[in-house]
Amino acid sequence: SSVLYYERYHPLEDIYHWINKTTHDHPEMVEVILIGSSFEKRPLFVLKLSGKGRSQSKRAMWIDCGIHAREWISPAFCIWFVHYAITYYSKVPDITEILDSMDVYVLPVMNPDGYKYTWTTNRMWRKNRSWHPGNYCPGTDLNRNFDANWCTEGSSSRACDETYCGLFPESEPESEAVANFLRSHKQTLKLYLSIHSYSQMLLFPFSCTYQEASNHDELNELAQEAAQNIRRYYRNNYRYGAGAKTIYLAPGGSDDWAYNLGIKYSFTFELQDRGRYGFLLPPEFIPKACKEALTGLKTIALGVIKKT
Numbered sequence: 001s002s003v004l005y006y007e008r009y010h011p012l013e014d015i016y017h018w019i020n021k022t023t024h025d026h027p028e029m030v031e032v033i034l035i036g037s038s039f040e041k042r043p044l045f046v047l048k049l050s051g052k053g054r055s056q057s058k059r060a061m062w063i064d065c066g067i068h069a070r071e072w073i074s075p076a077f078c079i080w081f082v083h084y085a086i087t088y089y090s091k092v093p094d095i096t097e098i099l100d101s102m103d104v105y106v107l108p109v110m111n112p113d114g115y116k117y118t119w120t121t122n123r124m125w126r127k128n129r130s131w132h133p134g135n136y137c138p139g140t141d142l143n144r145n146f147d148a149n150w151c152t153e154g155s156s157s158r159a160c161d162e163t164y165c166g167l168f169p170e171s172e173p174e175s176e177a178v179a180n181f182l183r184s185h186k187q188t189l190k191l192y193l194s195i196h197s198y199s200q201m202l203l204f205p206f207s208c209t210y211q212e213a214s215n216h217d218e219l220n221e222l223a224q225e226a227a228q229n230i231r232r233y234y235r236n237n238y239r240y241g242a243g244a245k246t247i248y249l250a251p252g253g254s255d256d257w258a259y260n261l262g263i264k265y266s267f268t269f270e271l272q273d274r275g276r277y278g279f280l281l282p283p284e285f286i287p288k289a290c291k292e293a294l295t296g297l298k299t300i301a302l303g304v305i306k307k308t
């Protein structure tokens with residue numbers, strides 16, 4: 001049954017099949033967009049969710065999942081969210097208001113090569129699987145490859161390190177594809193979300209510097225409200241704050257870059273758990289982790305709709 005489908009992790013081929021089936025089964029709400037391909041030439045598909053009015057909304061939001069291969073709860077959430085949106089649109093008020101106000105672009109697996117690799121070879125792989133001539137190891141950390149204080153403290157210039165920044169900003173086909181899409185949609189995009197795990201945090205710019213964002217108080221208020229709602233409904237604690245001081249210095253990140261592009265509401269979610277299972281979160285935890293992430297997403301999206 002479909003409920004079970006959304007409470008387990010899926011191998012890459014399964015996710016591509018699901019993307020095709022979902023687009024085919026719900027043409028009135030779902031459109032698939034090919035935004036580029038990975039180093040190993042796998043397609044990067046974005047699902048565009050629109051309210052049935054398909055009023056060519058002037059506003060949109062973006063959610064990417066699976067930047068880091070081992071964070072399996074992240075793609076699981078994007079898939080779960082698309083199913084939730086399709087199932088409850090026009091039935092539940094808040095998701096209906098979101099989709100009637102903004103189109104939602106969802107990239108379920110931003111790093112398909114790495115994700116595949118965690119299923120076949122190394123469950124703890126983080127980076128993509130690109131190979132640059134002369135480098136001693138494969139893989140760039142896609143969340144250190146964007147043009148935001150690129151390759152400064154908090155990332156590494158050594159190819160074998162987990163936070164290797166790449167040859168230059170957007171040196172990777174995956175980050176280049178996302179940056180190109182965001183650049184070409186920057187007039188309509190009002191909210192950027194990047195889904196990761198683990199440590200239960202709601203983070204916002206900047207992570208690439210200790211400097212505060214110009215709308216720091218607004219971002220902090222949205223994150224605080226989201227964390228409060230997660231606590232209220234699910235009795236679980238999420239920390240929140242600017243990335244640099246809440247988690248660690250992390251330059252070259254997609255959220256900081258999107259913020260500097262002009263998407264002034266930009267967040268990175270670190271989902272469950274706090275470290276007991278870490279990246280190996282058992283499938284039984286998928287529903288609760290996704291409901292918590294949904295509550296955070298709804299709180300922030302509804303807040304952004306009121307402001308923009």
Ligand SMILES: NCCCCC[C@@H](C[SeH])C(=O)O
Binds near residue numbers: 197254
């Ligand atoms: N853009 C940096 C946000 C803060 C760090 C996020 C984590 C997710 Se695993 C990281 O990329 O190390």
Ligand SMILES: [Zn+2]
Binds near residue numbers: 067071143196197
């Ligand atoms: Zn991550």
Ligand SMILES: [Zn+2]
Binds near residue numbers: 198
């Ligand atoms: Zn993380």
